[in-house]
Structure formats: C-alpha cells, structure tokens
Amino acid sequence: MSLPAVTVCVVTYNQRNFIETCLRSILDQKAGAKLSVLVGDDGSTDGTSEIIEALAAQYGKRLRHFRREPNMGAKQNMCDLLLRAEGEFIARVDGDDYWLPGKLGRQLDYLAKHPACSAVYANAVTVDEAGTRLGLFNDLGDVRITLPALLRRGNALNNSSVLFRATNLPLWANNADQLDYEVHLSQALRGWLGHIGEPLAAYRVATRGSMVASSNERVRELYWQAIQSVPRNAVSDDDYARGLADFLRRVFFRSLATRDPGLLRTWAARVYAASPYGAAWTTVLVAANILRICGKMLAARVSLSGQEKNVLYRH
Template sequence: MESTSEVAGGRPTVAVCVVTYNHAAYIADCLTSVLSQQVDADVLVWVGDDMSTDGTSDIVANIARAWPGRVHHMVHASRLGPIGNYRAIIEAAEGDFVAHLDGDDIWLPGKLREQLAALAAAPGCSASCTNALVFDDEREPVGWFSNAISGIFDTAALLRRGNFLNHSSLLYRAEFRERILALPPPFIDYRMHLTLSEAGPILYTSKPFVGYRVNAAGSMLRRDNEAVRRQYFEAIEKALPAVSPKVRAEACADFLRRVFFRSMSLRRAALITEWWPLLSGLSGESRPRFIARCALQVIAEGMRQAIQATGSFLLRARLRVLYFR
C-alpha cells in the first residue's frame, strides 16, 4: 500500500482520510463532496477500503482513475476493522493538516475554507470541528448533531460536556497525528478528541459543515453499543489525571447519565448496577455527593428531552438534536 503526493510550496496540503466498508450507496457522494471543496489548499484524499464486498471498491477505483494524484485508493489485504483502517491511512497520508471522514458522510460547501481560516487565526489550537446536519439513509433531514455554542474547548471542557464533536468534521494539524497513532486500539473518536485537546484546545463552530448519516448500516454505534460504552469509559479514565477533582466527578456523572438513559431505552436495569461501582469509584466523591450530582444530570437531561419532544409535537416537526450540550 504505497501512496505518494507532492506538496506545493506556499499552499497548505490537507490529507483527507476516508474510511469505508460496504458503503456502495454513499461513497461516491462522500468523495465528490471532498473534491468539490473550494479552498486555497491542495486537497489529497486517501481512501481506506476495508475489503468491501458490495461494489464500493469498484466505485472508489473509478473515482481514483478520474482524479489521478488526488485520490489514493488503499485496498487492504485483510480486514483491519474501523480503527486499523484509520491507522493505515493516517500513516500513509501526507500533508500539513489531516482530516477524517467516514465513507457514509459528506462535507458541505465551505467546510475546509472555514476550518483552515479558523486554525490560521488560532495557532495555539490543535484541531477544529464543526456541527453537522443529520439525515437518514434516504437523505431526509432529521436534525442537528449538537446544540453546542461555538467556542474553544480544552480537555476539561470536553470531559464536562461529554462527546459532542462530530468525527467527520475533524481537521487537525499533522504534527499531532503521531499522538493518534500512538493510541492503543480499540478506541472511539472521543479518545482522539481528548488526545488532541491535550496538545492544544479544539476550535468548534456551531455552523454545520458536515452531512452526518445517523444509524447507517455498518455503523459501529449501531452494531455494538456495549463496546462503545467500554471505549468511552477508557477515554475518560485516561484523560482524568490531567484535570481537577471537580471535572473528574462531572465527567463520571455525565457518563452515568448516558448509561441511565440507555438502560431505560433497553429496559436493562443491570446496566446501572454494572457501571455504578466503576464510575462512583472513579469520581473520587463521596457516595451521597455523587448520587446528587448524577440525579441533577438525569433530571436536566430528562427536561431537555421533554422540551424537544413537546416542541416536535407542537411544530409537527421531526427535527431533533442528537447531542444536547
């Protein structure tokens, strides 16, 4: 798997890392959305094809032939899985900035131009993320990824709020990619975001520059929610030593809130009993204080969900926010 690129002087090069597996219905739109970005930069694309079996490989190969030197099609000799796939293309990619994009998502016009300008104006920031429009498999809009306000988020802020950054919007300085490659797999995108935030805060804009496909076939969140929970916990656990005791407790309470609502939707009270000892111990707070903190988180989330459901009913709209912050 060899990929080469020429970096033109005076213009930044953006290495776009696209992972795909059986995305035949989506991958052409995905790559077209990258190649059509109007930006004063050289945009090179590395597509990690994890032995797709549905025709995805043929589609990517045709696009690579149409864009020689711009699109690099990397077909792995064996299945690597999502993280192995990302690692392979991140290692191969060359550029001043690295962007991540899942093969079933798309970029909206102006995405790279907005982020490159923002990072140029904030040299101390390690990365940039944007909001996303959320749509279903039929490309029907269903809402927004997050209601978070634009700002600069350090590690403590990301731990307090939990994961609200859209991974397909991620753009970071290439000097920090070794930090990503050093992470022991498996891990989720939240671990990447926290790791990058340790190198410098992350710029976030509430303007949506990504089209995010929710619950697409092949999504890890759809396939294995328990694995995601485990990796989410590991991401928090590894980041906590760098923050204050209060932030530690807030991060643990936020995660337990997520577990609570997941247990409600699955009707599995055992999830609470499984995670309570781990999170209570990790929080460092007394049992009564941590219970009170978690209760406030659950009540606040319940109110947010009730307000959203009521608004959708009154407005007869199905648009919603995936991650309230």
C-alpha cells in the same frame, strides 16, 4: 503564498450507496488548498471498490485508493491512512458521511487565525440512509472547548468534521482499540478545541455496520477507558467527578431505552467506586445531568423560535 496542504483520510467497507457522495463532497471543496484524499477500502465486496476506482480515474492523483486484502478492520485501516498522510493539516471522514460546501475553507481559516487551537470541529446535520435530514448532531454552537470542559460534559464532537494539525498525528495514528472521544481528550491536552456551530458536514445515523448500533456495550467500555486515559493531574477532582456523572447519565438513558435496569446497577457501582465524591454526591451530579438534558429536550419541543427539536447529542 504557498497553498496549505491537506490530506483527507476516508475509511469505507461495503458502502456503495454512500461512498461516491462522500468522496465528491471532499474533492469538490473550494478551499484554496492542495488537497489529496486517501481511501482505505477494507476489502469491500458490494461494488464500493469499483465506484472508488472510477472516481480515481476521474480525479487523478488527488484520490488514492487502497484496497485491503485481507480486511484490516476499521481502526487499523484508518491508522494506516494517517501514517501515509502528508501536508500541514489532516482530516478524517467515515465513508457513509459527507461534507457540505465551504467546510474545508472555513476550518483552514479558523486554524490560521487561532494558532493555539489543536483541532477544529463543526456541527453536522444528521441524515438517514436515504439522505433525508433528521436534525442536528449537537447543540454546542460556536465554542472553544478545554480539556476540563470536554471531560465534564462528555463527547458531542462529530469525528467526520475534524481538521487537525499534522503535528498532532501521533495522537490519532494509534493502533490501540479506542474511541474517538479518547483522541479528542488527547488533542485537548495539546491545546483547546474549536467548534463551529454551523453544520458543515452530514452524519448518517445508525447505518449498517455502525459500532454504536451493533456493539453498544463495547462502546461503553471504550468510553470508560477514554475517561480513565485523562491524566489525573491534568484536571481537578470536580472535573473528574462530573465526567463520571455525565457518563452515568448516558448509561441511565440507555438502560431506560433498553429496559435493562441491570445495566445501570452495574455501571453505577463502577462509577461510585471511581468517583472522588463518593456515591451520595455523585448521585446528585447524575440527577442534575439528567434534569439538564430533559430540560433541553422539553424546551426544544415547546419552542416557538425555530429551535432544533431533533439533536442527537445534547450538551
């Protein structure tokens, strides 16, 4: 049997402290696959480029370095790499994240066993800039995720963990400004999404240059755009209303963290106007979401069973 061909697309910019760990974690995977790694280096000026060049000399044709001059921006950088990808399977990784041993092999086996699965993700450990473990990315466990389920509970998928079929490439190689959540929703239109509950990757929390950390309002607008991108005939009114309620739950927690009640008022008006259930019942759904997450957080704090206390995205 011929080995499956996998292309891993990595984007980086000024990540000299992380990029070697990232690339070695991919190239040293033992997966029985023909592996190639494409690195989009968006004009780094801190020594990142020189590290990539040294690794390319070591790993040969398995690692290709594309230095962008001038800068392309993260979205266009990744899209260019995706259009260069070859083979049956494609993965995406941010240059400050990395994979754990066995990650790629587990996911290749998963997709081989489940031909109806559009893409497979995995949980991740969360780490700080020094690499110290903080907790887990999500609490999803081993699940199959349908489009309605992904809309109702919102995004908790780790983008640097994804492996998807190359036949779905058009969904990813889109220069339009969008969040990964919008792509995940599009993938779920093509087939269910798999999620492996065991951490198989590592995600660095709020590193410098993170869009979530530096452009939070823009992220909210793009998250809203992602919800609106779902064809209304593909989900029920209940699915759509619960997706809106989950979004407003996230805004509620953000408004508390930033002590900005105006943020909640602004988005509540937009959510109520869009919801097929109106303001009263949507408020009930939001409150139920808030209580559900608070209950999970409380249960983790008082648990004596070793339940993970620090989860970045509770579902």
